[in-house]
Amino acid sequence: MQNELKVVSNATCTFCGCVCDDIELTVEGNHITKAKNACVLGKAWFLNHEAGEGPIARIRGKEATVEEAVEEAARILVDAKFPIIYGLSDTTCEAQRVTVAIADWVGASIDTTTSVCHGPSGMAFQGVGEITCSLGEVRNRADLVIFWGSNPAESHPRHWGRYSTMPKGLFVPNGRKDRTVVLVDVRRTKSAPAADIFLQIKPRKDFEVLWMLRALVKGLTINEADLIDTGVTLEQLQNLVDRMKACKFGVLFFGMGLSMTRGKHLNVEAALALARDLNAFTRFYANPMRGHGNVTGADNVVSWQTGYPFGVNLGRGYPRFNPGEFTTTDTLARKEADAAMIIASDPMGNFSQAAREHLASIPYIALDTKETSTTRAAAVAFTTATYGINVPGTVYRMDDVPIPLRPAFESPYPSDEKILRALEKKVLHLLQAKLQASN
């Protein structure tokens, strides 16, 4: 039994939004010893995987049975006046679907890590729409690939090799040789050497540069003086515009360098509008570089169940959407939420001090595969199995393509979905009892 060797082919890496599904895992007992095809991040994800330690469930730090913990978690959610549920970008769609159900039953806010990464991109999309495509379209057709505010060499190491710049495709048979690669960023990142053109713009000038590009695409006259403080020259921009208009298939991949810097959704609106405008000349696309393995799935699940992508409140018995009002950092910093459930995320490690302080002051439930600063301060904490390594299910790649997971081995811990299903059942039970009591 021990250290039985097995190979899992076509396994999916959920570390980043690339969601590479061509990984070949060699599994010895409860360890993955090889992760063929995985990048440095993927290898770290698979090879360093350790099943969590300690009990499955804890109530205020003390070991408890799953039943007790589920009961306590349900009670916290049902008793709350303004519960919030947050996280979800590192779990399966199956678990996300149950989570939105729980949010609905208890009238919670449901929000995902999208609100602190590409939430502004979602809002920009609502403003102007979006011309997008699956990554295979880029692979097979793109002859101009622009990265803006994104550093794929470090954040999405296989993006270039698998999807965007290197691979040979139907209409780009020579791969990299058939493409021009442009990088726009405020600093010379590790991605810069691999680009044909690198434009270093001044920090907080993304919007201005994008807007000037739009003007040039439209044929308006721009003066050198208009570009003061942007870090780029008119010649550089005109050159880029000429390339954008002349390419057969252009794509602009944008990262959090655009969505989370000054201007936020306005920056992304400018990028989306630029790509849209270029369709008067050629085919041009704009795609977000999404980070977490299934943050795109979270957007999709929350959208199909509520009609809105993130920052949704169900407190009135139906979905309402308002980023800023119903997004988690805000509801916490304003001390509105009186209970929370955090799934596969560590807000105690990365939220603002005001948000963290309030979260620490209210009862909350945490589900994670390992101990984090969030699970440590939770009223009820569950240790769960890792999606993709122990748990099957569905994840959505950054381009909305749904991909199945092929787990390597079973975990001693239950999946998020299993805990959440038990919690949903208990919540419904308590709500029914409450209803009967009030009648």
Place this chain on the structure above:
Amino acid sequence: MAITRIKGGKIYDPTNGINGEVRDIWIKDGKIIAPPIEADILPEKVIDATGRIIMPGGVDMHCHIAGPKVNLARKMRPEDKRYAPHVSRTALTRSGTIGSVPSTFATGYLYAGLGYTTAFDAAVPPLSARHAHEELQDTPIIDKGFYLLMGNNHYALEQIAKKDYEKLNSFTAWLLESAKGYAIKLVNPGGVEVWKSGGANISEIDQDIGHFNCTPRQIIQGLSQTAMDIGLPHAVHIHCNNLGIPGNWRTTQATMDALEGRRAHLTHIQFHSYGGEPDDQGKFCSKVQELAEFVNSHPEVTVDVGQVLFGETTSMTGDGPLGYYLHKVTGKKWTSADTEMEAGCGIVPMVYKEKSFVNALQWAIGLEWYLLVKDPWQIAMSTDHPNGGSFLAYPEIIQLLMDRTYRQEILKRVHPRVLERSCLKDLDREYTLNEIAIITRAGPARMLGLKNKGHLGIGADGDVTIYNESSNILAMFELPYMVIKYGKVVVEKSEIRLQVPGNTLHVSPSFDPGLVGGIRKWFESYYTIQFENYPVTDEYLSGGGTMIPCSKK
């Protein structure tokens, strides 16, 4: 043995030739049974339908309710829902948003509330099939399925160019099985690929599709034949080239001619029946008479209408270049989403206005179709939800068809030039309840090859809608008295009483496994996911799924 008896209702079951007779319906274990002869068999539940109208559950054969483009539209349009009515959570049911693109749970409840028990999404890229299935699992009560976008699929186009129909048939069967889809859908055949390859479109069915060395005509002929060869329950489902373009009736006529007697379904035909010239709105007119004449003399061809209704909605289509066209015409925000090797997509907010000549004529053209096709078995009710309007407008369409006075009143209100450019004012046909039962359930079920749907004969699924008989047609169809799904009461007095999952309907045609190696080789050269991760497994099927058999060659 759950036995239900529905007593004393007036039955409209056109498939079985029952036109308003008072009879009892018996349902056992979800299926219609013959009334038991033994007097001692007592039903567990007796529903008194005396004085009420009974029809089979409604069947919507063409709508957009699940999958990537529907969800993109939800994400893009918060403004569409902000002031719209919503669905509130109850102890039994989930909440949701409505607008023109309802959320999934709301979609299931609203269809059921309208007396519809089956609906098919008309355009899913196979690469996104898993997504569509996940949404259908969250769309309760109704049975459902979807059609696969194939009219711009590279592998299909290559086989058509090579005239290798053996491979085309096997590929189609393999694809339907892999995606757990229901039918072949063509959307602007060839035109979407031309759009994806540089931003142009196709305007004639004999135009060459650039690098693929074939034409829309060959795609239409090839895949309509494939649907028949592999015995699919539904014929090829065609969204013609040139949707929405004045003068496109010639393309539609050419498409019908190109079928050369093969079975086919032409969808949202309203959008394809325009006279005039592409660049001259002044000559825009109806050409329904010419096209309906063809349908009237070709029983192998069926259509659904794609009725336009006045108000706000969202246009969503697999026809990528159409999305761009609508964006340019309306100036509104625009989403386009292309899928590798397979398909395109366009989404644009739309407003249809009574006082707009073009919109009013579109409205009239849809109604002309209902009134000019002689055999109601050849025409299905649709709004191409949400493109022409929401499925929630079906009762309004029923009223327009059953009540010519009401129809003429609206006609007087809309843009006056419609009177000259359409023959609607001269059409005094009024639909009977029996004909309404045909175009809303019996006909679409027959077109789809669903032998257990759309009728109340022995062995049929126990999907039944009970209406209050009323001279107020709108009220009667908007608020059914009761809706029964597989023998269980799911809606009563406009409230959901039971949330069942509903089944996903799919096909599994046989194919030559020896040809899969070739498909795999092609797939691995171009796709960005693994061949093994492409097929959708059974756990994604709502209610465990129901496989609808294909007929043998």
